[in-house]
Amino acid sequence: MTETSETVRTVAILSTGDEVVQGRIVDTNAAYIADRMARLGLDVVVQFTVGDYPERLEWAWRTALERADVIISTGGLGPTADDLTNETLGRVAGVKLVLDEEQADRIRRLFQSLGRPMPDNNLRQAMLPEGAVVVPNGLGTAPGYRLSIPVGARSPVAVVLPGVPRELKPMLEESVEPWLAARLGDGRSVVSRTFQTFGMSESAVDEAVADLIDPAEGRVAFRASFPEISVRLTVIGEEGEARERLRILGDRIAERLGPAVYAEGADTKMEAVVGDLLRSRKLHLTTAESCTGGLIGSRVTDVPGSSDYYAGGVVAYSNHLKEHLLGVSKTTLAMFGAVSEETACEMASGARKAAGADIAVATTGIAGPGGGTPENPVGTVAIALASAGTNGDELVLSKMYRLWGTRDWVKILTSQVALDWVRRHVLGLDPLDSNFGRRTGRRARG
């Protein structure tokens, strides 16, 4: 069976699994895939979710094949008996399952390299419908594949991917999207630029950008992916012209949003931007975390090579550790409390000294749900940044914020503000300019 060379215009997305259809997990895969397809200018006509039942899966596949040129499915490729995607597609396409020796070998080698015996049922993952073209999985045992399935005069294509997000994302972006991009037809190009912003609300970003772009020239879409808001500009047209228009309109957006834009590019994280800045300026960072509990350190070290600029730091959750490892004075803690700019400043200073770093950032606050008081309700957070001044002295900035949301939100938002402080500081911008519920701001020289 050969693959279609037809133009692809419509896509259906099929999520499988009892855990999804019964609502035990939220299906983020479907939204992710739909968003990627929309970026290619493709029309997502329907998303389906069905459980692990042969009849329901078969019905869903047949229905989807009627409705779209390409059907992308996730899930059902695991080694266990309730993983039914391969059998179902074999039945729907009217072909038998055959062992893909190359994939079988790869799975065997994967287990060998881990020094673990391979359970027999893992070989089921290499039993693919005849005619399947493998979509390589670099991170897991289950191979994905494409399979062309004749339906009357049409040849819609099933694209089968595993349900694990970290496996399916590179498979979609590195294998499936280039294949799709070659089938969009007639010189039409869809190009886009994405700006990552932090520090403005979604409606503030919307208002700032609203009058900039004529809808006939480009389309602006916002995506709030807490704590960031991304702004995506999409332009459709003949390739050269579209790219030029994209450049001009995109620059206009970037200028309007100013320092709230911390990166261009989809999915660029604040910690990666901060890391690049620190490395390029040969600066070293340390952290002194109370309410974030290690989250800033963990985010900083999510970036490969972060040991080049991050020494580590102290998670000073108790006052004991604030005193003993960071040198915060008993008097400060007694007079101003653990959640105060004064304590945050001493934490930052102490961490900077202990680590011999250029920059230290400190957090102390009330993440909730307990611990709030009338003066310091849940969400009250002090942030401080200590850095080397010009004459060997130290510059310390601090500010109290009143943040909002659940415990995890307060932690994430605090870590994001702290990292944004480092970014702004290194860029020579004023960290105190972030607009999250400021109460006070001060500068000190220690």
Place this chain on the structure above:
Amino acid sequence: MTETSETVRTVAILSTGDEVVQGRIVDTNAAYIADRMARLGLDVVVQFTVGDYPERLEWAWRTALERADVIISTGGLGPTADDLTNETLGRVAGVKLVLDEEQADRIRRLFQSLGRPMPDNNLRQAMLPEGAVVVPNGLGTAPGYRLSIPVGARSPVAVVLPGVPRELKPMLEESVEPWLAARLGDGRSVVSRTFQTFGMSESAVDEAVADLIDPAEGRVAFRASFPEISVRLTVIGEEGEARERLRILGDRIAERLGPAVYAEGADTKMEAVVGDLLRSRKLHLTTAESCTGGLIGSRVTDVPGSSDYYAGGVVAYSNHLKEHLLGVSKTTLAMFGAVSEETACEMASGARKAAGADIAVATTGIAGPGGGTPENPVGTVAIALASAGTNGDELVLSKMYRLWGTRDWVKILTSQVALDWVRRHVLGLDPLDSNFGRRTGRRARG
């Protein structure tokens, strides 16, 4: 038209809206509704998502009405031209839209109470298909409703709700669920138990449990939510009998899986289990993290009230901090290297001393992608646990692991193994029994 009094067994969920089908927002409504239906013992046969197109909506409704006894839809009830649910249902049911005067009055009053003029198009929201039974919306303008729609000899019921989560949730829970609960029929109950496991692969868990449960007696489903695997047992029958069967079969699964089960209950996290154990035994924990970079601290402090048992710790990413804050000796670092059981042991000991804690857990390893060597490839991780011995001395355990995957996986897996060590230690189980690529294990008394 009168409503069905038929027994309800199957449900379809229909989400509408371009923003959902194009992936600009993740559809959490569908998962929420599915979970509520599963709790009622109803079978969710399919979830659909379609955009705001008359033909697609009509197709989705007709398809859903064929497949289920009740179809719950969200979205498409707003005042603007792309809100098409009422028109679509009128067409599908073959009835005309009529103004519901009571709802029209309610909408007018809502605007009055806000002191705002009512845009004319808001009255569209009160134009409901003839025969609709209103589901009151206490928080927004759009009324919901139920509508029985004959399909051959059947009378499936459309349940129409707005897409705003804070409006739809009380409508579902306060109006729709009681209506459904009266239609479940003949004392049938669906009951389930969920076990959270760590330390066995999905296929190993599957193999361990495979022969235990006769499919006629209960259904076992696995969910791999890295780094955990959950095992859910579902039993259907008359309530008392089903509960008793669930107890017996569930205990059989728990016994077979042994200490790999760290919790019973859906979505219970390892850090919460460790927190409960530490609190109940009045033990204090500290952390000394190198390759996890603060992730263990962050996970521990994700749990509300964790300051009761967590003092904080040190993120000792650099050797400098390992020496200066944790007292790891230069000699150890030089002789054995930063990634060694010896260094991990001294990190744990040093942290325990610095924090005055009962238990310290330490991690040091190579998270990758760079930094691997032939002897210590990426994924090589040493973990150590220091605790008070019986005579005031200190017991230190350590082990080298060879983990796998990308940087974030190595970090997550290491943090999970470290937390599992604390759990096993507090429970009097042997931490060295985890089965992740063990190379060596040793015990020392310092």
